[in-house]
Amino acid sequence: FQSMTGLAAKIAHELNNPLDGSLRYIKLAMRRLQEPAASSNAPEKVTEYLSSAQEALGKINEILSDLSQFARHGQASIETISINHLVEQAVRTLSARATLAGVRMECRLEENLPHAGGPKLYQVFCNLLKNAIDAVIEKKRLDPHSEGVVTIRTRRGDSTVQIVFEDTGTGLPVDRQYLFDPFFTTKPPGEGTGLGLAISREIVGQYCGKISADNRTEGGACFEVELPASLEPNVTYRGETIR
Template sequence: MQIETIKQSPNSQKLIPNYTEEKAPEPISQENVDQDKATVILIDDQLIIGEAVCRLLSDASDISFHYISNPTQAIAQAIALSPTVILLDMVMPDIDGIMLLRWFRSHPATRDIPIVMLSSKEEAKLKADAFAAGANDYLIKLPDPIELIARIRYHSQAYNNLKALTNATITAQLQTQKLEHTIKQLQATQVQLVQTEKMSGLGRIVAGLAHELNNPINFINGNIKHLSTYIESLLELINLYQQEYPESTNTLQEKIADINLEFILDDIPKVLSSMKLGTERISETVISLRNFSRLDQAGKKTVNIHDGIESTILLLKHRIRQDIQIIREYGDLPLIECYPAEINQVFMNILNNAIDAVLEEQNKSKEKQILIKTEMTASQKAKITFIDSGVGIKPEIQNKIFDPFFTTKPVNKGTGLGLSIAYQIIKEHQGDIKVKSELEQGTELTIEIPIKLNKS
């Protein structure tokens, strides 16, 4: 048996092992835990019992024995020694053994250590009280050494197994947390790659459209003015001819009637006006495309947020049916420093979802409305709110809508990236995005971004 420093007791000439207070042992880690070793603490006010137990365990080389005669120091010394088994006297003058047992069980450092109660009485009620307070075993003083050593080894092995299992569980939990963190990082990276590719693809498409549309539209616009002048001159000539030669030949009169000259003279100005309006709308679309993707602007710029919203609405006009009402409540916003193309993509993703929500078959709302509201907050941030009268979002999934690849739409109808990308973009702009929704009442999505980005 391993014995620590032995001190001579003033009450006895015999030598007994005692606790050394000079230095507390190092915490036991899983690597250096010896499953075959047992560390035993005996807490008893009678020195003679300590000597007797020490003799009983003297032949057990795998048991390290410590004796504590003062129960008031028991918890502190037990924490320092990290025993695998505690032998605790039931009856002591200063502190009752059952009370000390409860203290051990309430302290996180000692609550799992096996505790064997020692008593001179073998009464059923005492045993019941001990087990009710949390004891693991109950022995009569002084037990047979073979039985005592066997029980110590059994409880010590069980406690070491429990510690090994606890350490393994904690390690597994840490590994699970690391794995979850890694998965989230991979998803965020994947979303970022998808976002970059989408923006790059959108930029190429818009660049091609802008180039292919801009030149011919400018050509048509420029020539419509000349065409209008030429046609006006021809109309004046026809009118003058009719005035100078009111009596035309039969052949000429038949041709005039055949082509319905009067209608043509009346309709030509209208056709020219429609052509001019059409080319102007195409020009506006090209400008909106450029404004949406900001092809001519690199990096962060100071822009009018309302222009970005309007450009996005124009690009989504093919999806906005006549029964969908877009309500604008624009506040007085200053110019915002941001990455315009990215912010416009946020508007695109949110408005697309809002349109989907109000067009859902389950939508019982009579009015299909999307309200866009802008204002300044008390903290001097730009607040943009999108409120739709759609089907709403179930409460149990509202905290998932910004997760990558999570979607409530049917297969092949949504990628689950729109709001995830929007979330990342807003976070990159040092802002915040929140959702509030009720089933069959619609959804409110709020964005807050600073007027000026802080230097990172």
């Protein structure tokens, strides 16, 4: 993240709105309950206020759970990991969601890839797959006959390992210069915190890698993660198990 203080201010701001909202709605609900039972619509109103409060608290919950995936593993491990293995784990994690949405996930994984990065990349791959599936769902909503495919490729570059995620979704939003900014989202409330890509860029940076995004000429988006290849191809990650 650009600066820790800037980020802290942004998080505080993002949490403050729903927190304020929920406190206000709870106050309104209590006021209703304390009124003399004059208005017969009190129960409905109270329910309405409480569900608004609930929605706002849900938003806070969502932001905190996204932030915690960033904190989970602490410092990046110096040991590298099998990228193909990690990609397969992420694909497995998202497979139910993809099937439900009618999205096909295709893996084209290069064999004998050098190791690279580390275990936190699992979160990155999950974030990128989730986004790709979301973009395809949105595309299918606009054009029900469109084909829903997410293709994940791994390949060896010049002393790097590249992981490419291509989808047949909507393509990047017009204000794509903000894509990796914390809390930038084009999704409706409750469906996105805008933290996925910001966290992913941070994690990839911890492994001295780069992440970039572009539109595909044939439609849809393409995200690429590039990591320095490990010089020791047979180092295996022996740390905590990856969820």
